[in-house]
Amino acid sequence: MKDNNQQFATKAIHGGVEPDPATGAIMTPIYQTSTYVQEEVGMHKGYEYSRTLNPTRHALEKNLAAIENGKFGACFGSGLAAIDCLIKMLNPGDEVISTNDLYGGSYRLFNTIFAKYGIVFHFVPMEDPAEIEKYVNDKTKLIWVETPTNPMMNIVDISAVAAIAKKANAILCVDNTFATPYLQTPLDLGADVVMHSATKYLGGHSDVVMGALVTSNEEIANEIYRIQNSSGAVTGPMDSFLVLRGIKTLHLRVQRHCENGEKVAHFLKAHPKVDKVYWPGFEDHKNHEVAKKQMRGFGGMISFTLKGNVMQDALEIVKKVKIFALAESLGGVESLIGHPATMTHASIPKEEREKTGVIDSLIRLSVGVEDAQDLIADLEQALA
């Protein structure tokens, strides 16, 4: 079933999966087992112990490699566990150049866990890739890109950063959580590794926490598998099954997220109480041209601010919505609303968060796949 010439939907549904050899079951079974019987010492069917490899996880890892146009996939207990694995490839003294406007948990992992092991992190605004070059030196081993960013929806030019990484002989890893491989395939643009929080769009139903890495570089893959097995932050067979099932409809869901996102973004832009709307599909978004070049759609993540920038107004709106649910996370079928200043970015000092645009009235939406007119009516009554 491995055919790199297949189109996205075919790979999403068939990549990595085949009927169960024991029973013919068309869906990959949940192999809820820790170990595998060996005929004699060293004689087994490719599975010895489920930390190392489990058939349900293996099918998902192959499926993820297929949809990201890569060769090797690896799954972890969360998105952060996937990042943790990648950073463990580095040695004390090595330097990482990272997007400055990035997922808060990634920032915390870099700064409070790995910095004390002597890995040096530089947080750099990457919308102008020339900024990155100022930090490149012979210790630079990894460039970490998140695009679009959370919650400001900034776009980083992956091909331009890939050229810098190549010249510096550094690995380029892209956190592709927001875009999904349906909208953006970083390996095709020159990245070495793609990272996912599968918790979000890949799982797509807000019922799993999981992470993944995908690469086509065998040397990097071998290191990833060595660390995955040695550190042991693997995902279980039930969760692997759920994400495999989620991915079968990824293209359908993301199409609708994009359609609904566009309608909601335009509604907000025309609303008299709304100040700025951050969505990469707008022609006046500062990196719209780059988004158009490297993405096949603009997604359902939108942030907006209110005229007057009063925190209380934003808190009223997130309380008054009825279909949008007030919650952290994103990428599920249901629409979510959040207030970054008091939720995801509360631990960042006010002056610091305001520098990147996370002001008091900023509201973030994960637009789901409900009917757009109901979502718009909900926002309309909450804004009234």
Ligand SMILES: *Cc1c(COP(=O)(O)O)cnc(C)c1O
């Ligand atoms: C959620 C998220 C993560 C972390 O993933 P977990 O599955 O929550 O550990 C990393 N990057 C981005 C962009 C995210 O949205």
